[in-house]
Amino acid sequence: MQKSTLRPRLEPALQVRIHDLMVKTRCVEERMIKMNRDGEGFFWIGAPGEEAFGVPLGLQVKKGQGPDFDYLHLHYRSSPLIMAMGGTMLDSLRQMGMRATDRYSAGRNFTNHYAIPEWNVAPMAPTIETQYLIAPGTAWVQRRHGGDGITIVNGGDAGTAEGDFASCLIWSTRPGKEIPMLIIVVNNKFGISTSHGTQHGVRNIADRGIPHGMQTKVINGNDVFESWAAIDEAMRYVRTERRPFLLEAHVSRLNGHSSSSGANRVDELDCILEFEKQLLADKIRTEAEIKATWERWRDEANACVKQLRTEPFPEASDIWKWTFHNDADNTLAKAGGD
Amino acid sequence: MQKSTLRPRLEPALQVRIHDLMVKTRCVEERMIKMNRDGEGFFWIGAPGEEAFGVPLGLQVKKGQGPDFDYLHLHYRSSPLIMAMGGTMLDSLRQMGMRATDRYSAGRNFTNHYAIPEWNVAPMAPTIETQYLIAPGTAWVQRRHGGDGITIVNGGDAGTAEGDFASCLIWSTRPGKEIPMLIIVVNNKFGISTSHGTQHGVRNIADRGIPHGMQTKVINGNDVFESWAAIDEAMRYVRTERRPFLLEAHVSRLNGHSSSSGANRVDELDCILEFEKQLLADKIRTEAEIKATWERWRDEANACVKQLRTEPFPEASDIWKWTFHNDADNTLAKAGGD
């Protein structure tokens, strides 16, 4: 256990903030699952079990727009990161509810698929691993631009079987053209129903960075302290050395793959409960405070759902919006396609 | 220099045979280059500089049809291997000359693109690296079939940037489902005009096999003895252990990339000259014998070109052949497509 050495580094106030964001994330995800069950959204996929890793990650992002800030190329289990960056429950739930007010996709995309220009969050697609091909592009611009902005890309364990993961290793370590990129693999040991160990002969996924001369690390992403420290270390390295770092975080997948597999709670270690034990033991939070945190966010989530129910769905004619960047082109395209 | 220890392993008769096949290969390639210059063929790409590796490889292939024998998934620099297996100059030159008698593609494909069912040589395409995705399929059948037949796949250094190379590493090392495959990378340090070192951060390409738990080796493919021994070792391992082996061979690219870059001779080490020095020093061949070998194969190549000149080109209606496996389907397809 490295915890004892790592724990002192995190200020109690920060621990409280992390806990708050972890609970916030869990509550918005659980509310989405309920929306799905209630028929208020068709499909859920999200991140229960990744909060101990994702929240520390989100809090350490250098948030802003343009190459001076961090670019993010994310997979669909990034709600902890987005919540930690300041994403709102309402925005996430609007996407789940397919409302016209969904600021990420106007009712077009699955939940937890963001696109946030102000925070350099690139548009997300559920195509596994393609983000690992796109991320080197923003990092390349950052290499040229200078400063300490970096690119962060994340994805799952199973997806590393796609050649795109290897491409990312190649493109980030071109001799003399290395790029400032934090490459993350979130290893929950499964791709849908297929367990990692049945398909991958590697001991650690992160080891695949080694022949490319890359710094790598494997961590227990269920542990807030270990996550914080590893992210801190990796980010410092990438920000200053302007070279890639490959970080593998082991996490739980608490509600199975998605609503397609039922989204029922499974018996794996729950990082929030673990963290709460610590907070109690270290007397940073009381039982009552913890309970209140959960209640506040549950209430907030419910209030958001109430709110979004009053909001309009998209309209049929909306499909013609935004094929091209200017309306004249969209009109032309409509004429050809209608 | 490992030569001294490796050399005794090769019987003089075998050395003579290897030399003969190396010269044969060089002569057929040079004749193709001349055909290209004479306007008798539009494009040349081939293997001058890879003979010291390719001939020992071809001679150690377990040749035949079906899973008891070796499957071959090759790139366009495999003439030494094919010549060593018994391919004829005439067949290669016919393909260069686009004759209807071209047994590999009936005038359809570029030269050095084979398809030989009797020898398990899978159809070749010039799409870089795709053979690394197909090869695991034959090896998978061989794993199930048993015996000592293996699958051999080769390709260039630059092509390992394609994700397909990494896919091959994944698919060949699935835990408990490892496959008998000799994975070869022929490293001539260039992809067309782009030097390996400018794009690849790996020290050795073969090192990329290590995290997957794969046996690997890097050799001087310009050395017949080292090549023979390494191929022997790798093949023994794959045949008996039924697991993959990743072998990287460094070779010269003696005539540049292809006829597109002129196909002129460049100043790199010539493995045939090196080998001839040894043969002379070891008194296995005399100057006169070596000269006669070259003359014989040059004459043979010229004779083949004379022969193929008498042979017909394909006919226009031939394009409709072999879209489907049966003629009725081809007729149907023609009706829809004509």
Added chain:
Amino acid sequence: MANMAQAIRMALAYGEKHLGVTDVFGEDVGPPLGGVFTATQGLRTSWNSPLDERGIIGMAYGIAVAGGKPVAEIQFCDYIFNTIDLLKLVGNAHWGSAGKFNLPLVVMTPVGAGIHGSIYHSHSFDSIMTHIPGWKVVMPCTPIDAYGLMIAALKDTNPVMFMKPKALLRTKGDERIPGEPEDEKVLKDMIDAPLGDRSNWKPRWPELTDYTVPIGKAKIVREGTHVTCVTYGRHVHWAKAAADTLANEGISVELIDLRTLYPYDFDAIKTSVRKTRRVVFLNEDTAVTNFGEHLLRRTTEELFYELDAPPRLLSGKNVPGVGLAPVLEDASVPQIADIEKMLRETATVPA
């Protein structure tokens, strides 16, 4: 009655037993899941692959080279678009090798919208796939046709793309699969994996028999005289519904289920259009460079003088995706009302 997923599963089981199928594989295709739509549950030769579509198609190619008979699945056709080069290589192997190698393999993949799949689980693949020479391409719209077309695909010595209309995989037909027990609960008991632990479960396959829907043969689903509708997949059912409504208005629709997209049954189209002199081609792929446009082009070229009305295409809208909100999906993909409207217009426009 069996649903389409069960029908496909039974055809594959038949194939394993009688047609030399050696490998049914893909992402989550093997135990425990047996495919995200359960179409491969309990199959003897099924196995899970790495999450790598390019590897899957390559593996199928290789297995076929070595004399196996693979059935590879791409989990959703939305994820097949990184393999187009490989599909082209597969389609090219026989032609490029001057007939030396043929690749008897089947790739199957769910296509189309209809399950609220949003941008990346709603794609169609008919247009790009029919543009790749060297493949046969089929798409059933009933369980019995799914069974018969899969068996035909498994017997074929060419590569066959078997498209599964996603929205129909859980729907039942009204014809029994040969060998299927009368009671669908019995069937379920025999071949559906139980909930919970499946590690010791084995299916009991009914006594399945050979039944082939020949590749290249369309089906006249409904005879009619005023207008022909040529479609496939789930739009067959919607066109049928539209035709039923139009019948009440005195408009008689002849409905053709193409079943094989390539090589398609042009005789069936020709015969029908010669009779009705009016035709609508219907599918849900996007509108520009759409397979229906090929059929329309050929029909126009060959039957121009026999047409009493402009031949029409009703297709998906030419936008980059199908949106998640139902109103967006419905606006993107032809609905029954749209079909009715276009058939009515085409049937009634003065000659």
Added chain:
Amino acid sequence: MANMAQAIRMALAYGEKHLGVTDVFGEDVGPPLGGVFTATQGLRTSWNSPLDERGIIGMAYGIAVAGGKPVAEIQFCDYIFNTIDLLKLVGNAHWGSAGKFNLPLVVMTPVGAGIHGSIYHSHSFDSIMTHIPGWKVVMPCTPIDAYGLMIAALKDTNPVMFMKPKALLRTKGDERIPGEPEDEKVLKDMIDAPLGDRSNWKPRWPELTDYTVPIGKAKIVREGTHVTCVTYGRHVHWAKAAADTLANEGISVELIDLRTLYPYDFDAIKTSVRKTRRVVFLNEDTAVTNFGEHLLRRTTEELFYELDAPPRLLSGKNVPGVGLAPVLEDASVPQIADIEKMLRETATVPA
């Protein structure tokens, strides 16, 4: 006169200087080679990429996200087919993000047959590319149009696919690029890399000026009254040759060079077909689900009653590849004689 490769190079140099181009990259695009067709020699921002088409398209996407202006090359369109999913993602980014992100990038790639490229250097890409929504797609047939379309592409804030007709890259036009010196030897001296060692070579670009061929605007290459021919790329020249021959027979061909494949200039087609009442769509992509079929479909739907003859498609044959032997290539891809024949037939078939 500049050849098309030089024209593209000059447009890119103009783009580097005036339009914010940040990266011109791809396999062998940078020094020393400057592209397998020399179209990127001497460019300030050019660089060599790893041999990885998927990485190339991904990189272009990422650069555009971060505010760069990338021009990515795929060495031959024959090698773009492993990136179709990424091209779809690019085309989808603006739409899928509800307008939040647009991707101002250009991908360029040589297309078509005509250089004895055999199976894997002769592919066309018009059909699949026009089927991918969210992209603009252009293809010039002269150096001046290549210059003007590239500048338009660089100014556009949408993704643009710039198709280079492979067979025309080394051919000259008859209009000078704005700023081009009169003597082509002078131009060559200024901008062509020397043979041999190039490590210290730098181009001297002429004083290039802005010249835009608007995206979406076709060009009437030849006016005529009897039959319209709609084409693009190298077939413009062949159609012109065919039209010249037919003129001697008293057949007057109106020839449209589409220049932009999407969004295409339907007004130009419509105006012309209304006049000639007969039309042939011509391209060299394979025949099934071919982009010309889209144009034919739309023309038929909208102008059915104004057509005096069946609209026709003349395209590549629907076989898996273009063979190396010239007789095979010629049989696969429309030749001048084929064009003449179809134009003649279409012009003369009784109304």
